[in-house]
Amino acid sequence: MKLNILFLVRKTKLNKKGMCPIRCRITYNKERYPFATGQYINPKNWNSKQQYVEPPEPDAELINTQLSLIKTKLSQTFLFLQVKGGEFTVDDICKQYKGETPKKEFGVMEVYNLHSDRIKKLIGL
Structure with a gap:
C-alpha cells in the first residue's frame, strides 16, 4: 500500500492577520x-498543485523547508513501520511520527499469562 501526504491551506480559518493554517x-x-503543521501563510501565496509557498510570502523558504521536513519524517516513519513488519494503520503512522509508542492490545490469555508470571515471581516459584 502507498502513503499519500498532502498539504492543504484552510482558507476558511483566517486569523486576524489574514493568515491561514497549513494542514497536513x-x-x-x-x-x-489530518493534523496541523503549525505554519501560517497568506492564502494567495500557496501553490496547491506544487504543494509549496511562493514568494512574496516573507518566510516562504523557511516554511517550504518545514513542510519538506514533515514529509520526509512521515515517509521515514512509514518505511520504519513497513520494515518492522505486521499490520499498521494511519493512526499508528501518526503516533510513531509524533514520538508516541503505539499501545499493544492484549487478549484475555495474554493478560492472564502476564499476571500469573508476576504472581509466580512474587511468591518465588
Whole structure:
C-alpha cells in the first residue's frame, strides 16, 4: 500500500492577520488523518498543485523547508513501520511520527499469562 501526504491551506480559518493554517493530511489504506503543521501563510501565496509557498510570502523558504521536513519524517516513519513488519494503520503512522509508542492490545490469555508470571515471581516459584 502507498502513503499519500498532502498539504492543504484552510482558507476558511483566517486569523486576524489574514493568515491561514497549513494542514497536513496523510492517507493510508483509504483512512485519512489530518493534523496541523503549525505554519501560517497568506492564502494567495500557496501553490496547491506544487504543494509549496511562493514568494512574496516573507518566510516562504523557511516554511517550504518545514513542510519538506514533515514529509520526509512521515515517509521515514512509514518505511520504519513497513520494515518492522505486521499490520499498521494511519493512526499508528501518526503516533510513531509524533514520538508516541503505539499501545499493544492484549487478549484475555495474554493478560492472564502476564499476571500469573508476576504472581509466580512474587511468591518465588
